Amino acid sequence: MTMRDYLIRRIIVIIPTFLLITVIIFALIHLAPGDPIDIIFKGPHGGLSPEAKEAMIIEYGLDQPIHIQYFTWLSKLLRGDLGYSYINQQSVWEMMTLRIPWTVELMLTAEIISIIIAIVLGVIAAVKHHSIYDALSSLGALAGYSIPDFWLALIMMLVFALWLRWFPSSGHQTVGIAFATPFDAFGDHLAHLILPAVTLVIMWTAYLFRMVRSAMLDVLTQDFITTARAKGLTELIVVYKHALRNALLPVVTYVGYSIGFLLSGAVVIEKIFNWEGLGQLVVERTMVRDYPALMGLSIVVAIMVLVANLCSDIAYAAVDPRIRYD
Amino acid sequence: MSGRLRKNSKKKEEKIHKPSRATRLFVVWRKLKKSELAIVGFCIVLFMSLVALLAPMIMPYRLNDYRISNQPPSMEHILGTDAMGRDMLSLVMYGARISIYVGLGAVLVELAIGLSIGMIAGYFGGIIDEVLMRFTDVIFSLPTLLMLLLAVSMFEVRSIHLMLLIMGVLGWPFLARVVRSEYLSLREATYVEAARSMGASNSRIIVRHILPNILSVIIVLATMDIPWFILYEATLTYLGFGDPLSSSWGYLLQSGYPHMVSSPWIMIAPGLALVITSLGFNLLGDGLRDALDIKVRE
Numbered sequence: 032m033t034m035r036d037y038l039i040r041r042i043i044v045i046i047p048t049f050l051l052i053t054v055i056i057f058a059l060i061h062l063a064p065g066d067p068i069d070i071i072f073k074g075p076h077g078g079l080s081p082e083a084k085e086a087m088i089i090e091y092g093l094d095q096p097i098h099i100q101y102f103t104w105l106s107k108l109l110r111g112d113l114g115y116s117y118i119n120q121q122s123v124w125e126m127m128t129l130r131i132p133w134t135v136e137l138m139l140t141a142e143i144i145s146i147i148i149a150i151v152l153g154v155i156a157a158v159k160h161h162s163i164y165d166a167l168s169s170l171g172a173l174a175g176y177s178i179p180d181f182w183l184a185l186i187m188m189l190v191f192a193l194w195l196r197w198f199p200s201s202g203h204q205t206v207g208i209a210f211a212t213p214f215d216a217f218g219d220h221l222a223h224l225i226l227p228a229v230t231l232v233i234m235w236t237a238y239l240f241r242m243v244r245s246a247m248l249d250v251l252t253q254d255f256i257t258t259a260r261a262k263g264l265t266e267l268i269v270v271y272k273h274a275l276r277n278a279l280l281p282v283v284t285y286v287g288y289s290i291g292f293l294l295s296g297a298v299v300i301e302k303i304f305n306w307e308g309l310g311q312l313v314v315e316r317t318m319v320r321d322y323p324a325l326m327g328l329s330i331v332v333a334i335m336v337l338v339a340n341l342c343s344d345i346a347y348a349a350v351d352p353r354i355r356y357d
Numbered sequence: 358m359s360g361r362l363r364k365n366s367k368k369k370e371e372k373i374h375k376p377s378r379a380t381r382l383f384v385v386w387r388k389l390k391k392s393e394l395a396i397v398g399f400c401i402v403l404f405m406s407l408v409a410l411l412a413p414m415i416m417p418y419r420l421n422d423y424r425i426s427n428q429p430p431s432m433e434h435i436l437g438t439d440a441m442g443r444d445m446l447s448l449v450m451y452g453a454r455i456s457i458y459v460g461l462g463a464v465l466v467e468l469a470i471g472l473s474i475g476m477i478a479g480y481f482g483g484i485i486d487e488v489l490m491r492f493t494d495v496i497f498s499l500p501t502l503l504m505l506l507l508a509v510s511m512f513e514v515r516s517i518h519l520m521l522l523i524m525g526v527l528g529w530p531f532l533a534r535v536v537r538s539e540y541l542s543l544r545e546a547t548y549v550e551a552a553r554s555m556g557a558s559n560s561r562i563i564v565r566h567i568l569p570n571i572l573s574v575i576i577v578l579a580t581m582d583i584p585w586f587i588l589y590e591a592t593l594t595y596l597g598f599g600d601p602l603s604s605s606w607g608y609l610l611q612s613g614y615p616h617m618v619s620s621p622w623i624m625i626a627p628g629l630a631l632v633i634t635s636l637g638f639n640l641l642g643d644g645l646r647d648a649l650d651i652k653v654r655e
Binding site for chain 2: 059
């Protein structure tokens, strides 16, 4: 099989995967016990009169058989129509496009910083295997890995925002202040970014560090490293040019595959720091069971994950000549 | 295998000093003992399990007293009291019950699904494998927390049992993939061929011949998944999707949030309990992995 065939095959596989995901998400929401209309309009809104309920059911097509509902939803979805919120009639797509940039900003910042830190620390730990530094940093990573993300976020908020008052505790801009220059506004925004970003960096660095370290340990025992050393190359070149390049391969794949995990972390962090991204939207809409919004959100997130996985598979296949496409 | 054949082979095994199950367990224990961190992990897990088991008996206080609400840690209440005047130490002890129960319960559900799918896919291969693995990949690619939120919010009942069921149902794909790859390689093993030639049925080979050989992998993976389930339960409960009747650590954290500035100890104690428990399971999992010399492959 050539690289091109592999790519085509890999992309074709995405189609049934995507369809299966739409079925799962649809089923999860529609086959759950309870009538969505009843559930939404219970409680704070009070009950709904039978006529009004009837009208809602017809408006949202909930009187149709379930498979018809699914195909209607799917065909709209394929045309880019994610429907309208049950709660405030807002277009789901519009609602999301307002939030996506914030999530991307937060995730990219945290991701890039944690990749850099994890690689530096992971390489040192692997090179100094069995040293006190290795033991301490591994233990630190394990501790970081064991801390619940929401609790870490709360502690950061308590210490740095509420006690020390170094950084603001929520939102992404101070409300009600006229900034003299765009730089001031940007600085204010950065101050808001720091706490959620640092929380994510701690979590993800702990996660990636373990990965980099074990990949490096694997590579460092291989023959070509001995060869490189035997050729008289300096240790710096052996480690950073020969070993690291090869160790990065699994790390690259891993970063691609971990995007779902990263998004999960972002959901909680965004909620706690009131960062108005997709994650916060997810929690908000789950609270009120806004089904169209939740379906749209899950689909978009699932597509993001699928694309990220595809990219990392392609990157892996392109970079590693040893890979067999089967 | 007929009874007689089995007896004979057993005799032979004894002659070549095949280690018994107890001996093998002892060897693992000895290797585990070499790593101090693994022992720390083991002790933490043991301690937390004991606390969970004995909580109703060893809880220092049972009732709440509104006159002593929001008190900082003192000699009487070493972790302080919460807004309802309940002793934090007692609450945290009781919370261990829920966390350990959720962790173990969800892992059992995960094992039931992941093992079955992995075994069948890996052993039979072919189209069955293809279909099951595509399905596994799909579940694997769904962002776990998002799906958990969605699934938990779909039910009107908020119950801890339902939550652990949902976590298990969504959490099995990685395990299934690992189990599948083990079966894929072991089904070609000579001892499997021997069993087959003696007329052992597929189900017998899967359960009696191959399963015992991958038990160590399964134990390691299960140990490493327990803290995830515990943390997910805490996260979901903290976000307000938990069982309102169970005072789990996540619930304590949620109820401590409004008093975060004035009485931070309400939030710190259950959080630390979570960190220590999940650290314990992670240390033990890492230690077991090294002691059993397992490379998780996919």
